[in-house]
Amino acid sequence: MTSLVEQSKKSAAYQAVDDNLKPSYKIIGIGSGSTVVYVAERIGQLSNKSQFTCIPTGFQSKQLILSNGLKLGSIEEFPNIDITFDGADEIDSDLNVIKGGGACLMQEKLVASCSKKFIIVADFRKKSPTGQLGVNWRKGVPIEIIPASYTKILKELKEFGAVKAEVRSGGSAKAGPVITDNGMFIIDADFGAIPPAEVSKLHNKIKFLTGVVDVGLFVNMVEKTYIGEENGSVSTMGN
Numbered sequence: 001m002t003s004l005v006e007q008s009k010k011s012a013a014y015q016a017v018d019d020n021l022k023p024s025y026k027i028i029g030i031g032s033g034s035t036v037v038y039v040a041e042r043i044g045q046l047s048n049k050s051q052f053t054c055i056p057t058g059f060q061s062k063q064l065i066l067s068n069g070l071k072l073g074s075i076e077e078f079p080n081i082d083i084t085f086d087g088a089d090e091i092d093s094d095l096n097v098i099k100g101g102g103a104c105l106m107q108e109k110l111v112a113s114c115s116k117k118f119i120i121v122a123d124f125r126k127k128s129p130t131g132q133l134g135v136n137w138r139k140g141v142p143i144e145i146i147p148a149s150y151t152k153i154l155k156e157l158k159e160f161g162a163v164k165a166e167v168r169s170g171g172s173a174k175a176g177p178v179i180t181d182n183g184m185f186i187i188d189a190d191f192g193a194i195p196p197a198e199v200s201k202l203h204n205k206i207k208f209l210t211g212v213v214d215v216g217l218f219v220n221m222v223e224k225t226y227i228g229e230e231n232g233s234v235s236t237m238g239n
């Protein structure tokens with residue numbers, strides 16, 4: 001039986017595609033994670049799917065594109081993307097989001113930054129109950145870094161006020177750190193609740209550190225969010 005969370009991901013993703021994918025579009029960005037699975041599934045059901053070229057945000061995303069019979073392209077060939085659909089780990093009241101829970105944040109940000117429209121699809125657990133980031137998502141802000149820089153950056157993040165910062169471990173699936181699709185490490189840095197007005201400042205401070213490849217704070221990038229609610233409806237924020 002499909003769980004409530006799984007059903008809410010599917011409803012959000014299907015509605016986001018149905019509302020936003022215009023017949024005039026040619027290039028679509030496909031994000032990463034478990035919600036975007038349903039975005040690729042929905043696009044794969046369309047009779048005109050062959051008109052779209054899909055740009056992946058990592059290994060999993062590439063597999064999703066191929067397994068749904070969609071045409072695969074690269075960001076090098078197609079840096080002008082009509083629309084991108086992606087998931088999020090938490091969404092604040094200004095539509096800033098935390099991303100990178102699945103360790104794909106760098107390519108996700110690259111594809112999002114090349115997109116005319118950036119749409120987030122998520123289940124009901126992702127909307128911050130207070131409107132701030134770092135409330136429901138307690139693992140910290142994901143930060144992709146050059147491996148040799150981790151000691152330096154952990155120290156600097158603590159100086160910036162992180163209550164906890166650590167290199168993400170592969171857990172039982174891999175001894176040692178998670179290695180991203182770009183051969184990098186991920187640090188998760190917990191800054192507690194981040195007010196919407198502070199997100200951009202924090203992002204810029206971290207991004208400026210030598211060794212940081214990118215930060216899982218997406219500021220002023222999201223046009224609209226689709227949230228699958230517990231009661232089966234889909235709510236939206238943005239235009």
Ligand SMILES: O=C(CO)[C@H](O)[C@H](O)COP(=O)(O)O
Pocket residue numbers: 031032033034035036086087088089098099100101102103104105108
């Ligand atoms: O940023 C991401 C991967 O790096 C994902 O989009 C984010 O973690 C949301 O994933 P899910 O849809 O599985 O909740």
